[in-house]
Amino acid sequence: MKKIITISREFGAGGGEIGRKLSERLHYQYYDKEIILQAAAESNLDIYSLIEWDEKVPIQFAFSQSLFDFYNRPLSEKIFKAQSSVIRMIGEKGNCIIVGRNSNSILKEYEHSLHVFVHARFNWRLERMKERMKGMSEAKVAEQIKRIDKTRNSYCTYNTRHKFGCSKYYDLTLNSEKFGIERCVDIICEALEYV
């Protein structure tokens, strides 16, 4: 029976690392940034536009009164649709782990899927990312975390009308600070058994 794991995550909480470790342990294919590249290849969209727009909403979004009140909706929708169809194609193949890009929402009706959200306290994520962003000041790392969290949040609300991190949209959510990365992998494997 082929299974799908989607991992949504706060920046710095270790969602990507958990995904890669799961992929090694389960011998599942791991998909992250490459979804975008695949989407570009399959939709004749300019690859630089795609990278630029990945998990972002149009700049106007932040200042607009309404979700629909901005000029460049057609481009962002085109990109979201292209990504969504690549995500569905990957989901149909199964035995895969897909990180980010609202894949929990895109694949929510799929059988044998496990939708996971990984989060942690801001300060824990800050310490973790300082280690990985050597040479960047603490203030700069903190700013980066806040910016990316905000962007993912808006991207989620904009494309799915869901609240990012609300447990009802996931089968399992984990505090990676509490358990640590390895243990999160164990818990996900345990949860996957009966999916």
Place this chain on the structure above:
Amino acid sequence: MKKIITISREFGAGGGEIGRKLSERLHYQYYDKEIILQAAAESNLDIYSLIEWDEKVPIQFAFSQSLFDFYNRPLSEKIFKAQSSVIRMIGEKGNCIIVGRNSNSILKEYEHSLHVFVHARFNWRLERMKERMKGMSEAKVAEQIKRIDKTRNSYCTYNTRHKFGCSKYYDLTLNSEKFGIERCVDIICEALEYV
């Protein structure tokens, strides 16, 4: 090492049943309604008022503009404080499972604690509760679920300023429809190992 499990839950999602099964498996003490009775005994409050107010917010709350704009705050606060101190006392003894009453928030700083939220789709909860509320019409059961969900939601927001069911306030959240009750118990036990 003594541990604490708190279980917050949507009505009908099986949080209480999961708690009781965990209690049998782990030989931990299980606390639910009896917290209220204990709170009454220890605070000289009228026991009927306590039962009446359990997991509720003052009626005026729903109609008020502000969280503070209602008349009978003193009584509800007195009850919440009495319950909170009983919950902290139980937490200090350890090896316990506490269901509901914002115990995740009250015990959030405690070491070796695991804060769980259990949720499921409305229709699954409806089918489950119809089985348990024989003789009640489907419409009545549905109304009951909505009413209790709403009450718990307001009770949580009112007392903790937290959003009920938002993953950041729990270490682990589970979709009980996806896993089933027994499997939720397995996953919680797995997660508890390194707490």
